[in-house]
Amino acid sequence: MADEMRDMVLEYVIDEYVDEDDDEEVSFDTPLISSGIVDSFSMVSLKVFLEKKCHVSLPDKEATPEAFNTVNKICELVRRFQD
Amino acid sequence: MAYSEKARSLFAEDIQAIRDKGIYKEKRFICSPQDPEIEVEYPEGAPKMKVLNFCANNYLGLSNHPEIVKAAHEGLDERGFGMSSVRFICGTQDIHRELQDKVSDFLGMEDTLLFPSCMDANSGVFESILGPEDLILADRLIHASLIDGIKLCSAQYDTFKHMNMKHLRKKLELHQDKRHVLVVTDGVFSMDGDLAPLDEMCDLCDEFGAMILVDDSHASGFIGRTGRGTHEHFNCIDQVDLITTTFGKGLGGASGGCVSGKKELIELCRQNARPYLFSNSMAPPIVNASIKVMDLVTKDTELRDKLEWNAAYFRKGVEDAGLCVRPGNTPIVPVMLYNAKLANDMSRDMYAEGIYVIGFFFPVVPSGAARIRVQLSAAHTKEQIDKAVTAFKKVGEKYGILGLDKKGIIEKYGM
Numbered sequence: 156m157a158d159e160m161r162d163m164v165l166e167y168v169i170d171e172y173v174d175e176d177d178d179e180e181v182s183f184d185t186p187l188i189s190s191g192i193v194d195s196f197s198m199v200s201l202k203v204f205l206e207k208k209c210h211v212s213l214p215d216k217e218a219t220p221e222a223f224n225t226v227n228k229i230c231e232l233v234r235r236f237q238d
Numbered sequence: 239m240a241y242s243e244k245a246r247s248l249f250a251e252d253i254q255a256i257r258d259k260g261i262y263k264e265k266r267f268i269c270s271p272q273d274p275e276i277e278v279e280y281p282e283g284a285p286k287m288k289v290l291n292f293c294a295n296n297y298l299g300l301s302n303h304p305e306i307v308k309a310a311h312e313g314l315d316e317r318g319f320g321m322s323s324v325r326f327i328c329g330t331q332d333i334h335r336e337l338q339d340k341v342s343d344f345l346g347m348e349d350t351l352l353f354p355s356c357m358d359a360n361s362g363v364f365e366s367i368l369g370p371e372d373l374i375l376a377d378r379l380i381h382a383s384l385i386d387g388i389k390l391c392s393a394q395y396d397t398f399k400h401m402n403m404k405h406l407r408k409k410l411e412l413h414q415d416k417r418h419v420l421v422v423t424d425g426v427f428s429m430d431g432d433l434a435p436l437d438e439m440c441d442l443c444d445e446f447g448a449m450i451l452v453d454d455s456h457a458s459g460f461i462g463r464t465g466r467g468t469h470e471h472f473n474c475i476d477q478v479d480l481i482t483t484t485f486g487k488g489l490g491g492a493s494g495g496c497v498s499g500k501k502e503l504i505e506l507c508r509q510n511a512r513p514y515l516f517s518n519s520m521a522p523p524i525v526n527a528s529i530k531v532m533d534l535v536t537k538d539t540e541l542r543d544k545l546e547w548n549a550a551y552f553r554k555g556v557e558d559a560g561l562c563v564r565p566g567n568t569p570i571v572p573v574m575l576y577n578a579k580l581a582n583d584m585s586r587d588m589y590a591e592g593i594y595v596i597g598f599f600f601p602v603v604p605s606g607a608a609r610i611r612v613q614l615s616a617a618h619t620k621e622q623i624d625k626a627v628t629a630f631k632k633v634g635e636k637y638g639i640l641g642l643d644k645k646g647i648i649e650k651y652g653m
Contacts, residue, residue: 174399191605196385197378197397 160209160233165226167204172197183227188220195220205229211236260578261601272301272491274617278594289594290622292612294491297460297569298541299617301491305534306527310492313526321519325352326508329519337525340532341496345458345466345483346475349504352525354517356455356484356495357383362511363451363482363497364391364420373416375409377401377423377434381453384422384482393420400427403438410446418449425454425468425481426461429603429611431570433461436468440477451480455495456570459488459535460542460616479503485524490531494520545569545616548623552614555627560640562647569614573630574607576644577651581608584633591629606653 161183169181172193179192187193193201202218205211211233222232256262267279269286276291300306313333323329338350353359360383364374372393376384379400388395396413399405406421413419421443423434436452443450454467458481462470469478480499485492497507507514520528535541549569556573557563564572575581581597588595588610599608612626634640639647 172399174402191600194378196376200396203396 160230161226163208164205164229168193168201168226171200171204181226184225186224187226188224193223198223201229205233209233209237260582272296274299274615274619274622276594280589287592289589289592290618290625291594292614292618292626293594293596294613294615295456295487296491296615296617297456297488297545297613298535299545299615300489300531300534300541303534303617306490306530309530310523310527313523317522317526319523320521323519324516325514325519331519331522331525333522333525333529334519337529337532338496340529340536341498344532344536345481345498346469347478347481347498348501350496350498351504351507351511351514352520353495353497353511353513354520355486355493356453356482357386358513358517359482359495359497359511360384360387360453361390362387362513363480363507364388364393365512366507366510367503368393368418368420370394371416372418372420373413375406375413375419375421375448379427379429380422380424381428381455384424384453388422401432401434403435403442406439407442410442410448414446419446420479421448421450423450423452424456425452426456426568426570428456428570429598429609430564430572431456431566431568432564433457433468433471433566433568435472436478437472437474440472440474444477449479450477451482451499452478453482455482455484455487456568457488458483459531460545461568464539465535465542485520485528485531489535490524490528492524492527494524494528541616545614548616548618549614551620552612552623552627555623556612556630559627559631559634560642561630561634562639562643564609571612571614572609573612574609574644574647575639575651576606576608576648576653578608580637580639580647580651581610584637585610587633587636588629591632593626593629595626606648 173179173181202213206213213236223229265282268276269279270277272294274291275288277286277288279286317331317333321329334352338352341350364387368391370392374388374393374395376397377400378397396409398409426433440450452468457467459465461468469475480503482497485494553571562574564574578599581599585595585597595610595612597610
């Protein structure tokens with residue numbers, strides 16, 4: 156189940172934030188925010204995606220750039236609010 | 239005393255943290271009018287030095303143009319120094335109306351509303367016309383002032399990949415349930431100098447019933463055959479709903495901005511926009527000078543033609559010299575260096591050569607995309623451009639980057 160979520164989030168991140176002609180490799184621990192792949196302005200679509208697909212509500216104060224910095228961290232955050 | 243020693247030391251730590259990150263902005267003093275050649279005191283306290291300015295937004299060379307200065311003097315003499323009022327109380331003179339009408343005619347829009355700056359226009363336009371049932375769909379690299387305005391507005395927002403029409407279409411399909419969708423883009427993106435494909439964007443907006451807003455601050459006055467802007471360049475003037483732009487760049491260089499577009503949307507800005515309602519009017523000397531600017535850019539295309547020639551000449555010069563230049567056809571020419579320290583070091587050496595240019599790096603541009611951004615002006619002479627190219631060649635040679643492409647520079651210096 157956990158792996159499924161990781162795969163789903165990674166797929167979304169690549170599809171939503173990486174250009175087709177970009178050779179950037181993104182994995183579960185790739186920094187997303189601090190590397191500039193995802194910026195704080197466009198993070199909103201990721202939050203909406205997670206809330207919809209994972210049936211959670213992520214408070215704005217928890218959806219920080221730090222918490223969204225890697226796919227693994229994102230999944231940790233989502234699981235915390237699913238529990 | 240409320241401002242305690244403890245508070246002082248905490249704030250000092252914040253400033254030190256900015257220095258430690260290497261993003262501290264040094265003070266630079268210009269001791270002359272804004273011209274292609276300026277006198278600069280840098281670092282603070284250093285002897286003044288004459289340098290050629292290649293980093294101003296003085297695209298049409300109007301910042302110290304004699305006719306514009308004369309018009310500002312006349313505005314001062316005939317309408318006074320300031321308005322001491324916001325627009326809707328007692329801060330609107332006949333010349334404010336005249337400038338609005340001239341801007342509407344020039345841009346091909348129905349109506350225009352002046353703001354103290356384009357930053358204010360961008361802060362106020364979204365909240366004035368949209369609500370929670372609406373959606374703003376923005377290019378990811380739009381200007382910071384548009385992002386601030388979008389965040390101040392109660393509408394939902396989403397983003398699409400920079401200039402990626404496939405992704406924009408996908409997002410327009412996704413958000414068909416919203417009442418109004420407003421697509422937002424810069425006309426010319428200030429860091430890369432690339433032009434948003436407005437014709438394709440407008441067609442997509444028409445297909446999905448969305449509106450479009452273009453911030454044309456780095457285009458008004460010189461992009462397009464007669465300088466109307468990006469919408470003229472792409473032949474889609476009638477398809478654009480809203481344009482925000484500034485009088486602080488090509489159109490004079492002092493200050494002031496505006497929203498121009500469909501009359502109902504402008505009327506809503508007039509009724510609701512907080513920067514319009516709660517900030518002073520543009521000062522009469524600037525309004526009068528801006529009227530003269532509109533007359534100059536409407537009369538003929540001499541200045542924008544000269545700028546176009548200058549930009550092409552400089553671009554060819556640095557490309558032939560072997561520097562890595564981002565392709566484009568605007569007066570913004572990014573000399574790509576990829577490495578932040580290299581960009582900083584080279585801009586410092588360029589200054590020593592008498593050329594004032596600035597290195598840009600993350601977070602102003604994406605990580606690994608550091609560059610020196612060069613901005614051309616219609617006021618630059620051919621000799622001044624030759625001098626800048628020669629300096630780039632000399633400094634580029636010092637760092638061993640001439641003839642290297644992206645891969646070569648990154649291999650040598652890292653990202």
